[in-house]
Amino acid sequence: MMKTILLVPTEIGVGLTSACLGLIYALECQGIKAGFLKPFSQELQPEADRTTALYRHLFKHETVEPISYAALTERLKNDENDELLEDAVRLHREISKHHDVIIVEGVLPNGRDPYATELNATLAKALDAKVIIVSNADINNAAKTAAKVDNQLRFFGGATCERTAGVLFMRTKGLPEDSAQIPVTLDPNLRLISDTNRFVSAIQTTHPMIGKDCMPVIGLVPFSNTLSVPRMSDLAAHISAEWINQGEAKQRRVLHSSLIASNIEHEMHKFVAGELIISGSDRVDVLLASSLASSNGIPLAGLVLTEHQAPSTQALEFCQTAIKNGLPILHTKLSTFDTAQQLLNLSNEIPVDDTERAEQVTRFVASHINADWLTQLISDAHKPRLSPSAFRHELVQKSIAAKKRIVLPEGDEPRTIQAAAICQSRGIAHCILLAKPEAVVEVAKARGIELPHDLEILDPDLIRENYVEKMVDLRKGKLNELQARDQLQDTVVLGTMMLALDQVDGLVSGAVHTTANTVRPAFQLIKTAPDYSLVSSVFFMLLPDEVYVYGDCAINPDPDAEQLAEIAIQSADSAKAFGIDPRIAMISYSTGTSGAGADVEKVAKATEIAKQRRPDLLIDGPLQYDAASVESVGQSKAPGSPVAGRANVFIFPDLNTGNTTYKAVQRSANVVSVGPMLQGLNKPVNDLSRGALVDDIVFTIALTAIQAEQQAAQ
Secondary structure, eight states: EEEEEEEEESTTSHHHHHHHHHHHHHHHTTTTTTTEEOOOOOOOOSSSOHHHHHHHHHHHOOOOOOOOOHHHHHHHHTTHHHHHHHHHHHHHHHTTTTTSSSEEEEEOOOOOOOTHHHHHHEEEEEEEEEEEEEEEEEEEEHHHHHHHHHHHHHHGOOOTTEEEEEEEEEESSSHHHHHHHHOSSSOOOOOOOHHHHHHEEEETTTTTTTSTTOOOEEEEEOOOGSSSOOOOOTTTTTTEEEEEOOOOTOBBBBBBBEEESSGGGTTTGGOOOTEEEETTTTTTHHHHHHHHHHTOOOOEEEEEEESOOOOOOHHHTTHHHHHHHHOOEESSOOOOHHHHHHHHTTOOSOOOTOOOHHHHHHHHHTTOHHHHHHHHHHHGGOOOOOOOOHHHHHHHHHHHOOOOOOEETTTOOHHHHHHHHHHHHHHHOOEEEEEEEHHHHHHHHHHOOOOOTOOOOOOHHHHHHHHHHHHHHHHTTOOOOOHHHHTTHHHHHHHHHHHHHSSSSSEEOOSSSOHHHHHHHHHHHHHHHHTOOOOOEEEEEEEESSSEEESSSSHHHHOOHHHHHHHHHHHHHHHHTTTTTEEEEESOOOOTTTTTTTHHHHHHHHHHHHHHTTTTEEEEEEEEHHHHHHHHHHHHSSSTOOOOOOOOOOSSSSHHHHHHHHHHHHHTTEEEEEEEEEBBBBEEEOOOOOOOOOOOHHHHHHHHHHHHHHHHHH
């Protein structure tokens, strides 16, 4: 049964867009593909709606454009309310063709549109929607917070009405500082259960129905300074400024700002990562200090020069290194004081092109929503599937539960340091960085990375000698002490020895090393698992609606039929380990007996071997890719196949096909790929792309931790 949930704000500025997107993400983590509808736009400019555009980007789902503000006001002016609601129902029906649950963004009750609350009430009836009240909250003023919610509830039949589903408190102030400052790259369970219970108890002294089963508090989302920060590119128009150097203005965020008024020697402590420096344009010393800080690796948010004229060409020539490093520099004719005042009034709304912030806010909100409440609300519409969001969510949760030690040989690489800090602070894994501690601290300081107190950093020079004799024993007859000592200069080899001796549970490398550098020591020291004769790899392809497994796309150039069958079995077991019920397609240029040739025969033979070895698996082949993945094509080309048209594990006949296909899908369809994850080794070792993002490294660490847990359980 299709369900519709309407989010209704108590006032402007409650974070309605963030609430809608966060709820959709939370549903995705429950395996539910939620649609989004904003029936009515309140934007004066006739351009693409902001929330709608963010939804399309974040979730890769299509939706409809809202009824324009001009059309909305025209209908209301002509007393065409029924026609207006019919238009809203039409848009709703368009989306309901493709979704089981639809999240609807209500109308904001701003001073300009007095009809908002009444329109929300009639919209709920027209769409037969459950209603969630969205309000900001003050922990220290429960009565005032509850009164705002109660004022809205009256328009929907009160807290006991069947239509009302709950209340979501956004931008909650008065919580402990640390709850609002949590870094948000992933989505672990951040729910503030004890804070929520205390706040509900306080509310119920004046409004006893709020917080009961009929009107539950479904989430308490803290106000977060770290998620309310603009980019440098968002400032220019707001302070009537022109660019001297735009640089990395779309990447750098203003964590805090400082006015530089006194002698520069008393202001040097302000030149830190994320700082916006504001000063008069005649202060050449400030310009030079900002340039020096940037040249020393301190990523300032940017520099705003006020009043007077822009700095001279001669002054800017001394700043070329900082300019090349991307330091954004603005000039405004406003005074320094007026500039600071204008920036204080900058809107908290997420700009339509700030997708990084939108992703972080979405995950942050989702992590504070009660998952049990969600399951109960949509239980009769719940059709479990492993969506990309659910895959990422499960990945984090399973790795947290595993509590594994993962060694990172590239310990002084900036992305690796940041990923390790995230994993350590979230409990995703206990990370060990192999690097000089002072080098790690220096990189962290320059990049504004806060190193957790329990993050382990091991100096390779201090531990290397411990492994020489043991490495000679492991590779008896193949190298002597001198050769072992030389090879252990490579931190990947050193980390692999730690894994071989069970001092760590897994290894992740490849941010600066090649695949061969990462894999070769594992082949020599870890070796293959007893049940397998080879090592292969899989990628988890996070398509918009489902997660596919691709194997082998990284290791074996031209496997024979026996090896291909083993790759299929390894990949099926990997899929199961990560919550995917495998339906395995053995890919070829021919479906069934439609084509002939040695390559087709190899795939056919591999399919039979795999079926004999693992009769418990759903496996079929040879299948062309379209026959494996498209239901209508599968029914036509391979009628009766248990896999055709619904495969989720794709086994490619050789590395040329596999690697080309995964990269074509990844780049052409803008699909996130997690991997390669190596399979078949005695202990987990995983390779990174040298272009890996911080999130990619975090997810790979989580994968490795889960692999270690799976192997320990066998």
